[in-house]
Amino acid sequence: MSALIARMSDLGAQDVEWLHLLVADWQVISDLGFADLVLWLPTKDDDVVAIAHARPSTGATVHHDDVVGQSAPPGLRTMLLAAAQSKTQSRLREARWEGSFAIREEAIPVVRGGRTLAVVARQTYLGGNRTPSRLELNYVESADELCAMIARGEFPLAHAATGPRRGAPRVGDGLVRLNAEGETLYASPNAVSALHRLGVTDEIVGVSMAEVITPLIEESSPVDESLPLVVMGRAAWRTEVEARGVSLSLRALPITEHGERTGAVLLIRDVSELRRQERELLTKDATIREIHHRVKNNLQTVAALLRLQARRTGSSEARTALEEAMRRVATIATVHEALSQTIDEAVDFDAVFGRTLRMAADVASGEARVVTERTGEFGRVPATDASALAVVLTELVTNAVEHGLAGQNGTVRIDARREGNQLRVRVSDDGVGMDAEQAADGLGTQIVRTLVATELDGSIEWEPLDGGGTSVTLRATLADVRDAG
Known part of the structure; x- marks a missing residue:
C-alpha cells in the first residue's frame, strides 16, 4: 500500500499514516455493514486506483478477485471523484447489477484536516430478499455512523490504542450499542451470552454498562484503570474484566459528530479459555525454569564435591583428572543457569x-x-x-x-x-x-x-x-x- 501511494500520489507522511490507520481498523466497519470496503486513491495522472480492500466476515463478498492495483470502472470513478471533491458521502439511487446479483454502492471521502486523501467505496451484496433482523439493523446503523465519521475526518480515531490493544474483539464476538451516557441501547445475542457468563442476569438495555459490570468485580482482583472509560464508551481503548473465573475482552469505539460524543460501539469477546491456556503456559515455563535452576544447583554441588575430593587426593594424576571433571561439570552448570533465567x-x-x-x-x-x-x-x-x-x-x-x-x-x-x-x-x-x-x-x-x-x-x-x-x-x-x- 505504501509503495502504491508513493508511486501514484504526492501525499505526505502523516497523510499516508492516516490511511494506514484507517485500513488497520476498518474491518469492523466492513463487518458491521455487511459490505466490501475498497480504498480508492486519486492519482497524479487523474486516474483512481484501488490501494486496499476489506471483505466482510458477516456476509457475502462482492469482489471474489483481488482489486488492489486496478483502476476504477467509469461509472464508479465518476461517483468517487464527486465524493472527493464535495467531501460528502454519496450513494447511487439505484443498485448496480453485476451479473445475477445487485450491488448497492456508496462513496465515502477520507478526510483529514479538511482535505480529501482518498475515497472508500462501500459495496453491499444484495443477493438475498428478506426482512433484515434487529441485529442486522443495529449493525448497519453502527456502520453508517462510523462511515459518517470517516467523511468528517473523525475516523480513524487518532488517540486509539495501538499494538495489542487495537483490533480484536471482532463484530461477531458480541456487540453492544451505547448512548452518550454509556447506557445500553442494544446488545447482540453473543454479547448477552458473554455477559451472562460473567454474572449479569438482569436486563441490560437502558442500564449503564458501568453499573452492570462494577458490582461483579471481586475486591481482590486487579482492575485495569481504563475499564470505566471503555464500558462507558468514552475512550477508543481495549481492556479486560474478570469475574467468577470468566474473562471478557472489551473494546470501545466512540461515535462522535463534529467532535461531540453521541454514543459508542462496545465489542465483547469471551477470552476465558484463551487466558486459561496462557496461565498453563506460564506455569509450564516457570516449571521448566525451576528445573534448570535445580539442575544447575545439583551440578554445582557435584563440582564442589569433586573439588573437595581433589584436595584430599594424594596422587597428582588423580587430582588432575578430578579437576578436569569438575571443570566440565561447572561448564554444563553455567548453561543451565542461563536457561533458568529465560522462558x-x-x-x-x-x-x-x-x-x-x-x-x-x-x-x-x-x-x-x-x-x-x-x-x-x-x-x-x-x-x-x-x-x-x-x-x-x-x-x-x-x-x-x-x-x-x-x-x-x-x-x-x-x-x-x-x-x-x-x-x-x-x-x-x-x-x-x-x-x-x-x-x-x-x-x-x-x-x-x-x-x-x-x-x-x-x-x-x-x-x-x-x-x-x-x-x-x-x-x-x-x-x-x-x-x-
Missing part, C-alpha cells in the same frame, strides 16, 4: 561462552599469561545443543592452553561464524602445537569427537599452523531455535 529453550551463547572461556583459560594457564581473543558471534543456541557445544569449546580452549602453549605465554583465538543453523568455530593458538598422538588419544579430544559426532551433527579437524601453533575447526548443525513467543 525460551535457547541461550545467548556469546554470554555463556564468555564466562566459561575465561574460567577455562585461567585454570589451564597456571602461572603463564594467556590472552584470549574472540571474533564473530555464536548467536542464540537451543538448549539441546548448548551444553555439548559449551563442553566441546571449553575442552578445545583448555587443550590449546595446556598443550598448545605448554605453559608459555601466548594467545588463544576463537572465531565464530553463524549462517542459519550452520555454525563454524575456529580455535587457534600461537604455541608449539599438539602432536598427532596427543590429538588422537587424549581424553579431552575423545570427549570432543564424541560430542561433535553424536550431539552436534558436525565434524572437527586439527591442523598445524605455519610458524607454530595449532588450528582446530569445528563445524556443527544446530537445532532450530524455538522461542516461547
Whole structure:
C-alpha cells in the first residue's frame, strides 16, 4: 500500500499514516455493514486506483478477485471523484447489477484536516430478499455512523490504542450499542451470552454498562484503570474484566459528530479459555525454569564435591583428572543457569561462552599469561545443543592452553561464524602445537569427537599452523531455535 501511494500520489507522511490507520481498523466497519470496503486513491495522472480492500466476515463478498492495483470502472470513478471533491458521502439511487446479483454502492471521502486523501467505496451484496433482523439493523446503523465519521475526518480515531490493544474483539464476538451516557441501547445475542457468563442476569438495555459490570468485580482482583472509560464508551481503548473465573475482552469505539460524543460501539469477546491456556503456559515455563535452576544447583554441588575430593587426593594424576571433571561439570552448570533465567529453550551463547572461556583459560594457564581473543558471534543456541557445544569449546580452549602453549605465554583465538543453523568455530593458538598422538588419544579430544559426532551433527579437524601453533575447526548443525513467543 505504501509503495502504491508513493508511486501514484504526492501525499505526505502523516497523510499516508492516516490511511494506514484507517485500513488497520476498518474491518469492523466492513463487518458491521455487511459490505466490501475498497480504498480508492486519486492519482497524479487523474486516474483512481484501488490501494486496499476489506471483505466482510458477516456476509457475502462482492469482489471474489483481488482489486488492489486496478483502476476504477467509469461509472464508479465518476461517483468517487464527486465524493472527493464535495467531501460528502454519496450513494447511487439505484443498485448496480453485476451479473445475477445487485450491488448497492456508496462513496465515502477520507478526510483529514479538511482535505480529501482518498475515497472508500462501500459495496453491499444484495443477493438475498428478506426482512433484515434487529441485529442486522443495529449493525448497519453502527456502520453508517462510523462511515459518517470517516467523511468528517473523525475516523480513524487518532488517540486509539495501538499494538495489542487495537483490533480484536471482532463484530461477531458480541456487540453492544451505547448512548452518550454509556447506557445500553442494544446488545447482540453473543454479547448477552458473554455477559451472562460473567454474572449479569438482569436486563441490560437502558442500564449503564458501568453499573452492570462494577458490582461483579471481586475486591481482590486487579482492575485495569481504563475499564470505566471503555464500558462507558468514552475512550477508543481495549481492556479486560474478570469475574467468577470468566474473562471478557472489551473494546470501545466512540461515535462522535463534529467532535461531540453521541454514543459508542462496545465489542465483547469471551477470552476465558484463551487466558486459561496462557496461565498453563506460564506455569509450564516457570516449571521448566525451576528445573534448570535445580539442575544447575545439583551440578554445582557435584563440582564442589569433586573439588573437595581433589584436595584430599594424594596422587597428582588423580587430582588432575578430578579437576578436569569438575571443570566440565561447572561448564554444563553455567548453561543451565542461563536457561533458568529465560522462558525460551535457547541461550545467548556469546554470554555463556564468555564466562566459561575465561574460567577455562585461567585454570589451564597456571602461572603463564594467556590472552584470549574472540571474533564473530555464536548467536542464540537451543538448549539441546548448548551444553555439548559449551563442553566441546571449553575442552578445545583448555587443550590449546595446556598443550598448545605448554605453559608459555601466548594467545588463544576463537572465531565464530553463524549462517542459519550452520555454525563454524575456529580455535587457534600461537604455541608449539599438539602432536598427532596427543590429538588422537587424549581424553579431552575423545570427549570432543564424541560430542561433535553424536550431539552436534558436525565434524572437527586439527591442523598445524605455519610458524607454530595449532588450528582446530569445528563445524556443527544446530537445532532450530524455538522461542516461547
